[in-house]
Amino acid sequence: MSVERASNKFDYAKSEEFAERMLAVLNAGALSLMLSIGHKTHLFDIMAALPPSTSEQIAQAAGLNERYVREWLGAMVTGRIMEYDPSEVTYRLPQEYSTWLTRTAGVKNLALQQQYIPLLASVQDEIVACFFNGGGVPYSAFHSFQPLMAEESSQVLDTSLLQWTLPLVPGLEDQLRAGIDVADIGCGSGHAINIMAQAFPKSRFVGYDFSQEGIAAAQAEARHLGLANARFEVRDVSALGIVSSYDFITAFDAIHDQAQPQKVLLTIAKALRPAGVFLMCDIAASSHLHENMDHPLAPFLYTISCNHCMTVSLAENGEGLGAVWGEQKASQMLHDAGFTQVEVKHIEDDLLNSYYVASRG
Numbered sequence: 001m002s003v004e005r006a007s008n009k010f011d012y013a014k015s016e017e018f019a020e021r022m023l024a025v026l027n028a029g030a031l032s033l034m035l036s037i038g039h040k041t042h043l044f045d046i047m048a049a050l051p052p053s054t055s056e057q058i059a060q061a062a063g064l065n066e067r068y069v070r071e072w073l074g075a076m077v078t079g080r081i082m083e084y085d086p087s088e089v090t091y092r093l094p095q096e097y098s099t100w101l102t103r104t105a106g107v108k109n110l111a112l113q114q115q116y117i118p119l120l121a122s123v124q125d126e127i128v129a130c131f132f133n134g135g136g137v138p139y140s141a142f143h144s145f146q147p148l149m150a151e152e153s154s155q156v157l158d159t160s161l162l163q164w165t166l167p168l169v170p171g172l173e174d175q176l177r178a179g180i181d182v183a184d185i186g187c188g189s190g191h192a193i194n195i196m197a198q199a200f201p202k203s204r205f206v207g208y209d210f211s212q213e214g215i216a217a218a219q220a221e222a223r224h225l226g227l228a229n230a231r232f233e234v235r236d237v238s239a240l241g242i243v244s245s246y247d248f249i250t251a252f253d254a255i256h257d258q259a260q261p262q263k264v265l266l267t268i269a270k271a272l273r274p275a276g277v278f279l280m281c282d283i284a285a286s287s288h289l290h291e292n293m294d295h296p297l298a299p300f301l302y303t304i305s306c307n308h309c310m311t312v313s314l315a316e317n318g319e320g321l322g323a324v325w326g327e328q329k330a331s332q333m334l335h336d337a338g339f340t341q342v343e344v345k346h347i348e349d350d351l352l353n354s355y356y357v358a359s360r361g
Contacts, residue, residue, distance in 0.1 A: 031075060038072065038101070038111055039109075044098065045103055076091070081097060106158070107349075107350075116304060119148060120303065126141060136314030136318075138315040153252065166196075181246045182204065182206070184208070186251055186252075186254025186257070189218050189221070190214070193222075197222070198225055201229060212234050238267060239263075245271055246272055248276060249268050256321050256323050258313065259319065260318055261318075275359075277357060278334075285323075286326045287330075298324075341359045342357070
């Protein structure tokens with residue numbers, strides 16, 4: 001009886017601590033919206049180059065409405081993102097913070113990531129309906145998702161694809177220089193293909209994606225770069241019907257979104273030549289919830305998964321694999337698709353991705 005009483009005793013300190021944490025979450029969520037605005041309006045980029053300035057000076061430099069800029073600055077100051085001098089009524093973005101908030105930060109630009117919060121919020125009513133009725137929210141409902149993914153992936157690919165990612169596959173760069181056939185599955189806006197095609201003119205590249213908007217952007221970039229060795233097709237990547245045609249296939253953060261991911265992996269395995277290699281970049285996490293407790297992005301990843309990755313798959317009567325399928329599940333699915341050799345690799349400072357190098361032996 002005494003044990004039962006002890007377990008039912010209300011812990012006021014625990015309750016107060018939780019309330020403080022919820023207030024912090026509320027403020028952080030609000031700041032995400034304002035950080036997204038700061039990125040979209042280029043305010044962070046502009047303020048990084050300014051001395052301490054008034055709201056009028058900042059608005060003039062940015063070509064924006066002063067009243068809106070002033071209110072935005074209020075959130076930035078009280079959110080401890082901007083420094084404020086009340087005697088001079090000036091605002092300053094510390095250099096120590098700008099290294100994480102501007103476009104020059106590249107993959108470390110955390111302001112870019114804040115854009116996912118308002119994007120996901122825009123479909124929340126539809127997601128809530130799915131909690132009651134099942135099903136999913138289609139990809140077409142996420143109106144700004146394609147441009148956001150293109151912006152994010154370009155920052156990552158521009159800084160790491162040639163320098164860090166491709167070297168994960170032993171001997172690959174020599175093969176690309178000599179000339180091989182390469183495909184990218186779920187290529188989106190095709191930036192990865194265009195980077196590789198430009199760097200390795202003797203190789204032949206193709207990108208497949210079901211998004212007409214993405215393929216159009218990929219083709220436009222290829223024309224702009226004058227690439228004769230890159231092409232793109234709107235295709236259902238689960239039914240390519242291609243056999244032993246490619247020496248190297250890539251998939252960048254694309255497999256977990258598929259309606260039928262296992263079918264896509266089987267298609268990839270069939271499309272590779274016997275000595276071919278599949279390089280899959282996907283979310284770095286464990287397949288086991290308790291092992292993600294200390295993951296620095298775990299709540300963000302599960303939120304992205306529930307509100308986009310999982311639901312777009314379920315909208316197509318798919319598996320709803322989700323973004324946090326994890327290394328254990330991913331490795332097993334690769335083996336089930338016929339890849340007898342699967343190695344999981346990581347790139348230093350890349351908290352978001354795991355890299356799977358898979359072959360059929």
